[in-house]
Amino acid sequence: MLTGDNSTSVTFSKSAGAGTVSGLGSATAANGVATKTVTGVLTASITLTAHSGSLTDDTTTFVVAAGAADHLTITSATTNFSSGATRAITAEIRDANGNLLTGDNSTSVTFSKTAGGRHRQWLGAATAVNGVATKTVTGILTGSITLTAHTGTLTDDTTTFTVVAGAADHLTITSAASNLSSSSTRDITAEIRDANDNLLTGDSSTSVTFRRRAVAAPSPVSAPPPPPTASRPRPSPASLAGSITLTAHTGSLTDDTSSFTLVARLQPTTS
Numbered sequence: 001m002l003t004g005d006n007s008t009s010v011t012f013s014k015s016a017g018a019g020t021v022s023g024l025g026s027a028t029a030a031n032g033v034a035t036k037t038v039t040g041v042l043t044a045s046i047t048l049t050a051h052s053g054s055l056t057d058d059t060t061t062f063v064v065a066a067g068a069a070d071h072l073t074i075t076s077a078t079t080n081f082s083s084g085a086t087r088a089i090t091a092e093i094r095d096a097n098g099n100l101l102t103g104d105n106s107t108s109v110t111f112s113k114t115a116g117g118r119h120r121q122w123l124g125a126a127t128a129v130n131g132v133a134t135k136t137v138t139g140i141l142t143g144s145i146t147l148t149a150h151t152g153t154l155t156d157d158t159t160t161f162t163v164v165a166g167a168a169d170h171l172t173i174t175s176a177a178s179n180l181s182s183s184s185t186r187d188i189t190a191e192i193r194d195a196n197d198n199l200l201t202g203d204s205s206t207s208v209t210f211r212r213r214a215v216a217a218p219s220p221v222s223a224p225p226p227p228p229t230a231s232r233p234r235p236s237p238a239s240l241a242g243s244i245t246l247t248a249h250t251g252s253l254t255d256d257t258s259s260f261t262l263v264a265r266l267q268p269t270t271s
Contacts, residue, residue, distance in 0.1 A: 010034035019046035019064040040064040067095035071155035084166040091149035109133035115146035166194040170254035190248035
């Protein structure tokens with residue numbers, strides 16, 4: 001070694017490998033030794049080369065490994081998610097430079113709903129395998145939802161996606177079931193819903209058939225009613241009054257029914 005060399009400049013650079021370091025550059029020899037301090041960044045093997053003028057280069061190869069756990073990163077999909085379907089929510093344990101701690105097989109990560117709907121909801125915990133904790137969830141009610149992954153003092157991460165209605169499953173009649181006066185009108189509404197009762201707001205083509213299933217027979221009378229007078233109006237025909245059940249039906253979806261009572265409207269007589 002040329003211990004008297006205090007002037008030669010040596011350049012250090014990365015020449016191979018997927019790993020990365022920061023702090024590369026040139027250093028001037030002191031007592032024949034040029035020193036450069038580097039900091040590991042991305043994990044993987046890396047080869048560094050030392051070069052100076054016409055001298056023969058030299059190389060060193062080593063592996064940059066993950067540092068201490070620093071934060072969680074959720075890597076699962078954020079696309080729309082159908083009600084009734086399942087999705088694996090994955091949270092990776094990473095160091096300050098974003099490297100996955102592949103050797104971590106013990107950290108427990110808790111997943112919870114932190115936004116969307118009225119209440120927070122704890123979904124459960126999962127233990128990391130090769131640095132990745134996975135929890136499978138099932139979509140239920142439609143709308144935007146935010147899930148948070150948490151463990152100890154590491155920085156949390158969140159993911160937001162939208163639960164959308166699943167396949168059509170049944171009809172639900174939502175119109176009033178109160179008494180309806182004879183000769184009055186009422187809109188009978190039937191909603192197309194999925195298995196978790198979400199409305200299929202995008203359905204503008206399904207045809208629904210409404211039919212009367214049963215009507216109660218009028219009560220028998222032993223004698224004709226007395227003639228109407230000014231103080232005793234004429235009733236509506238008895239055949240229009242009574243209980244009625246309507247059924248909404250379409251294809252293979254589960255039907256729904258609505259029952260209400262038709263009430264005779266009393267009409268005053270003319271003198």
